[in-house]
Amino acid sequence: MIYRRYTMPSIWEEMNRMQREMERLMQAFLPETGRVSTVFPAINAWTNDEAEIVTVEVPGVDPKDLDISVVNDVLTISGERKPEDPKDDIRYHRRERVCGKFSRSIQLAFPVNADKVTASYENGILKIVLPRAEADKPRKITVKSA
Template sequence: MAIIRFTDRPLFRNPWADFERMRREFDALFQGLTGEYPRQVGGTVYPALNISEDADHLYVRAEIPGVKAADLDISVEGDTLTISGERATGPAEQRFSYHRREIECGRFSRAITLPTRVNPDQVGAGFVNGVLTIILPKAETAKPRKIEIKTQ
């Protein structure tokens, strides 16, 4: 049995709090069913990536705030995409007294295997407001091909 000290209890406990929490969780669950894809756990290497595709392209997106576009290095080799770079540390630290330090600085590098072959010559990348978007055109062999049915 959990022991709860008398003083730990709030004076007026909202009897609906548990129901409200349940409703929020159900909302999140159904959001996952109707289009919004649930997040997969297990992104352990920075930066976390979102990858999607349409018929002709692969799209790779990452949130990399505080990095200059010049410090980002993107390369495609075969079907491996590598994103690396460095987030510079802030100004010299001696003169300041820090109240909070939550922003991490340092190097990062991530390589992933792409699900299809891509055309490495036409890879485009944009970096706007700290969000990196890489557009990779699929190789001709990987594009879906429509097959005509001949009727005699």
């Protein structure tokens, strides 16, 4: 699935943010459902003119089990979360964490230079830095006086 981002006026962005917060709060107040319905993994994206930074919440996923690929302006993150105790004789009281294989694609704000993409992993958060493709960078045009 590709999540398309639209450029929105700031008021809509703010309202969207509030809506997301409300959803998160609602889920927090319903511990029985325990935020299970939301997609895994959750993604945040930061941009400027030069690059895009994507952070992904992947707690409990071994960095070795993570796979990142970039094609033009689509970033795909896939991997597998393995259970802590892969034993049979365990009896679950609560099961809110989803284990198994996952894959998500997001559309980036601009085409990126795939050779210069870097990724780091710390405490269950994956951070991917994607520099913008040279050809796509905004250029300053000087106006000559006649």
